[in-house]
Structure formats: structure tokens, C-alpha cells
Amino acid sequence: MQTDKVVDHIVEWLKEYAINAKMKGFVIGVSGGIDSAVTSALCARTGLDLLCLEMPIHQGENQVSRAENHIKWLQKHYPNVSRQPVNLTPVFDQLVAALPAVDNEEERHMSLANTRARLRMTTLYYFAALLRYLVAGTGNKVEDFGIGFYTKYGDGGVDLSPIADLLKTEVYEVGSFLGVHKEILMAPPTDGLWGDHRTDEDQIGASYPELEWAMAQEAKGKHVHDFENREAEVFRIYKKYNSANKHKMIPIPICKIPITLK
Structure with missing residues (x-):
């Protein structure tokens, strides 16, 4: 960089x-x-x-x-x-x-x-x-x-x-x-x-370098079955948080009213 x-x-x-x-x-x-x-x-x-x-x-x-x-x-x-x-x-x-x-x-x-x-x-x-x-x-x-x-x-x-x-x-x-x-x-x-x-790693179960690795692997289209041992564990942790917190990372859902109802 x-x-x-x-x-x-x-x-x-x-x-x-x-x-x-x-x-x-x-x-x-x-x-x-x-x-x-x-x-x-x-x-x-x-x-x-x-x-x-x-x-x-x-x-x-x-x-x-x-x-x-x-x-x-x-x-x-x-x-x-x-x-x-x-x-x-x-x-x-x-x-x-x-x-x-x-x-x-x-x-x-x-x-x-x-x-x-x-x-x-x-x-x-x-x-x-x-x-x-x-x-x-x-x-x-x-x-x-x-x-x-x-x-x-x-x-x-x-x-x-x-x-x-x-x-x-x-x-x-x-x-x-x-x-x-x-x-x-x-x-x-x-x-x-x-x-x-308590540290972030205590809460998350993985360090930031490990999470960065998992983030990069996901961007490459990798899945948990592509890894073993600690790598598989870290990837699971990353995916768990990514999935559970997706609502924070996308725009607020808006209920669109069909034009026929207006």
C-alpha cells in the first residue's frame, strides 16, 4: 500500500x-x-x-x-x-x-x-x-x-x-x-x-488478519469445504457473522406499494 x-x-x-x-x-x-x-x-x-x-x-x-x-x-x-x-x-x-x-x-x-x-x-x-x-x-x-x-x-x-x-x-x-x-x-x-x-478476538473467536484472509477467500468464491482445521474454523466464524449481520450492511428495506394500490 x-x-x-x-x-x-x-x-x-x-x-x-x-x-x-x-x-x-x-x-x-x-x-x-x-x-x-x-x-x-x-x-x-x-x-x-x-x-x-x-x-x-x-x-x-x-x-x-x-x-x-x-x-x-x-x-x-x-x-x-x-x-x-x-x-x-x-x-x-x-x-x-x-x-x-x-x-x-x-x-x-x-x-x-x-x-x-x-x-x-x-x-x-x-x-x-x-x-x-x-x-x-x-x-x-x-x-x-x-x-x-x-x-x-x-x-x-x-x-x-x-x-x-x-x-x-x-x-x-x-x-x-x-x-x-x-x-x-x-x-x-x-x-x-x-x-x-475482553478483546474483539475474545468475542469473535478469530483475529483480524484471520478475518481478512476469510474475507478474501469469500471474494474468490471459496466455501468452507475448501478448507481444513483452523482455516475451516475461521471461515465458518467469518460466514456466521457475515450472515447474521447482513442487515447492517444493506440499505434499510422499504415496503414498495404497487402503483395499482395508490
């Missing part, structure tokens, strides 16, 4: 889109992970305003500190970057207390994990509307178009997606080129929605 040219292309695309939309800049949630670090650095390089939000909800200290350090690094290098912490933990706790109890605790935990992402999306759009900013998405190609590993109308609710055509390994390559802190480059990827230390 021609990383320098890719960076210039994305930065120019971001700037052109914002100017054409008559918007002043971007707002992004910075989590302490590689995707938000790279996206925020790319937005900062446009020279337009960038507001970085920290939105912890029972967040691990290491995630919070990585986010803080990254924003400080951005502000040191880009005068157009500002920072706004918003502690959403009390809001989340109040909402949980107001919701009725359910029998299936596992389903409840999954639903509440997605609720965290949707609270953050709401917060991002509050500031976006207030300041005439665009909400910049942080999803990469594997998450957005491979396994659908994001929350519908949560971190999937954005105005534009600058890194959605980059594989996860390519995001790391761009991050290294941009000078993103080593603590972020070395941290295991996590969606940070559970309030514990």
Missing part, C-alpha cells in the same frame, strides 16, 4: 466533503483504540475544526488514559483540535435502573452493550448539530463490510466513513505512518462496550 498517498487521498476527501457540505469540521469519539486514533489524526490533518469527545461508560482505566494521551498528542501537533470529556456513566446507570428486568441476563448484557454505543452516537450528534460539524465514523472494512462488528445506529450512525475501505491491518499501517502512540498500536483491539478487558 502507498501509505503516504492513501493518507493524502483520505485527508483531501474529508476536506472536500466538509467544504461542499458547508460544515465547519468534524466531531469524533476517541476511545483509545487504533481506529478512532487514525480517523481523528486524518481529520486533524484537514486543517478544519476537530472536536474529540471522550465518552466513558464504566471504561477501563487503560482505555481512558490511551484516549487522553492521544488527544494531547493531537493538540500538540494540530492547533485545530479541541477536546471535550463527557462522562456518560451516570446517564447509562440511570437508564439501566429505569429499564425492566428480564429473565435472560446474557441477552440483556448484549442489549446494554449496544445501548452504550447508541448513547455515544446521540452525544456526538448533539455537538455536531451545535457546532455544524460532521460525525466521522471509525469503522474499518472488516468490521463494516465483512462481519458487521458494530452497533446499528450506534458507532454505525455517522455522517461519513474515512477508513471504511481500509482493512484492519492497513489501518495499523496508516497509524504507524501518522505517528500514533505505540501504546495504541500495541493494544489488543476492543470495542470497549463491556466494562471489562
